[in-house]
Amino acid sequence: MLLYIIRRLVQSVLVMLTVALIAFTLFQFVGDPINNMVDQDTTLAERERIRKELGLDDPVIVQFWRFVENAARGEFGVSYRLKKPVAELIAERFPATLELSIISAILALGIGIPMGVYTALNRERWTAKLFMTLSLIGVSLPTFLIGIFLILIFGVQLRWLPTFGRGEVVDLGWWTTGLLTASGLKSLIMPSITLAVFQMTLIVRLVRAEMLEVLRTDYIRFARARGLKDRAIHFGHALKNTLVPVITIIGLQVGAIIAFAIITESVFQWPGMGLLFVQAISEVDIPVMAAYLMLIAFVFVVINLVVDILYVVIDPRLRTES
């Protein structure tokens, strides 16, 4: 098992190096960062000096190696736009994104799984059909549209909820949280729903499909023949066997929630990493873009690893094989 984890870790280093290389190749096409750092009156010589100081006149591969070298030492450079060390910026923004993502994930799982089970067990009931129709809408509507709709209804028309920002936050020194103030909690409602809708509807449909499959298998029939209670069959046998593929998808979706918080964060001006990244793109802030992409790659790698370990925990057959 340990060996397996170590092997996976080595693989993930390779994955991250590849991500970094691709990212640096792409940075050549996003524009010229210097124009955003100087003003109209800056001389051409001055611009060239800055370009040289930042090493932007070096070939891509040199820039890439410099980045990898520094990153290995935990050094991610200074943001061109905000003039602050990138590590510090990301640490500042991380709590906002993580709180939003966790609340969304809880919403998506807490509502998605029971709903999926319900629709599978009561296929013919009209409520189940209604849920399925709603989930179809949820899967197909783009996130920003859901966000804008919510803003228009609950922010502009009814004026119940704030339309942007995180509200008042409490600074705990190493973490800022919006979970301890009323305005912080109110500010969380719309963004977390916006972010959760897609994942939730996906989980409903997935759990339902898997559950229907499992309910048709022989051992479920056998369980019924043994006279087990419905409850035990559905939750003890069927749901447990449904979960293996569901966990894979959910794991990746949790990564996606963090990564794709970008859109939700820009719609709600949520001061998290996604917003930082979007602004970095428009200002060609290469150090921020690089660090963010690496962080997201890292998150996915870790989640995949956790998912692999969870397989073993859930499915005893894998344990004996290894």
Place this chain on the structure above:
Amino acid sequence: MKTKLRSLALAGAAAAALLASAASAQEFRYAFQADAQSLDPHGLNETFTLGFLGNVYEGLTTYDADMNLVPALATKWEVVDPTTWRFELRKGVRFQEGQDFAADDVIFTWKRATSKESGQKARASLIKDIRKIDDYTIEITTPGPVPTLARELAWLYIMDKEWSTEHNATEAATPAQAGRENAYATTHANGTGPFIVVSREPDVKTVLKRNPNYWGQPKTNVQKVIFTPISQAATRVAALLSGQIDLAYPVPVQDWKRINAAPGVTALTGPEARTIFLGLDQWRDELTNSSVKGKNPFKDVRVRAAFAHAIDLNAIRDKIMRGASWPSGLMWAPQVNGYNPKMNTPYKYDPALSRKLLAEAGYPDGFTVGMDCPNNRYVNDEKICQAVASMLARVGIKVDLLAQPKSKFFAKVLASGGYDTPFYLLGWTPGSMDVHNVLSNLIVCRDKERNRGKYNLGGYCNKRVDELTDLIAAETDPARRQAYIDEAAAILQKEYGYIPLHQQPLSWGVSERVSVAQRADNVLDLRNVVVKE
């Protein structure tokens, strides 16, 4: 116990939040599309940042709501001889942390502005030396005559020498610097202005409060200001409509109707001092990205004239700008010093003449040419380019339009990209609000040594205009200076060096709770904000 504690904490927090969320009487909340880049007044020389900091810091001079130059930290000034200016400084002014303002602070500020990472170097280089006559009188000498000096100094904000020395901030710190040892002034401020920075979270929120010891009597009754950058236009408008903020800018032109229809808010508009124009590559021997090979048709003044007369500025105003643009015949706006309304006649829209000129120049069937355009820099920039393309199509010119985000657009068309554009759209607001700035950046021949003509992307070049620009830079007699300006404008118009389009509209969304002054340089001066009781 635990739950009890938690509910207590929640209740406390809820009470605090309630208190915080209802805007108190003299609180003003506003949003812009981006944040101020830094609190360092000698950091990036960018309109919004300087405009924002102008509430905290002050220069020797300043602009009032109508863009007239008025005294600030200097009470009066006179030109002793063409290269010497004498400024009398305001007495009894204190910085926000209590230090006295005097001549030494001005000298210190100038030196700081010349430091390596300063964004105000160009401005500081207009000054050769500052001599202190007494604590409240200084004499500034310039390397040559600089008639616009008093205007330029409006943007050179005075910092306290003592404070900067104490916090090791005697040099401007910028972006590019990895070292943070001299970055104190990027996150702290101590100016002489009417507002004090209370707290700042870059990109999230900046809170200001009124300076009770301010020397002036500004119109404003605002005691507390909350500034939030909101990058998405739709979110900005929603925040305004929902009453969470009192002012949002810019708002999209297409949202004006919606804003005006909503209760309690209105769209505020007026001409901005920014001129939008088209430029043509007149220096390459072969035009890039064109069907014409081996020569450059834009070197022929008839072709340039044909382009100018094919574009219907009124149609652009009515169809694309919703009636809110001001067609222009000059490369500078009415608010710019040196503007002469008699010269401001746009090129006449005359497609028949265009076709005739093209035929005379040897292109009876027109030709194909590429066009570069930003799509997130100016008001409706991409739509204007599309309209221009379709208008040119009517006279036989096929335009191959490339509209890109500003970062990519500028990387291609500016000097760093080798001025890689045959035909482009650009906008310009002169930082000094003086014609000389337009001439020396856009219109003179490109000259790397003298740092001139950097934004003359099409390489227009006329020796007489160059001479006139030097004369305008040095001439202190207003009548003679205006004559030079008019001569330069006439040459440029006759040679079709550029095709001016219009002044674009300012576009703010404002709550009826407040009254504000909309300055033509798109600066929101909090001195003019009044909250209605």
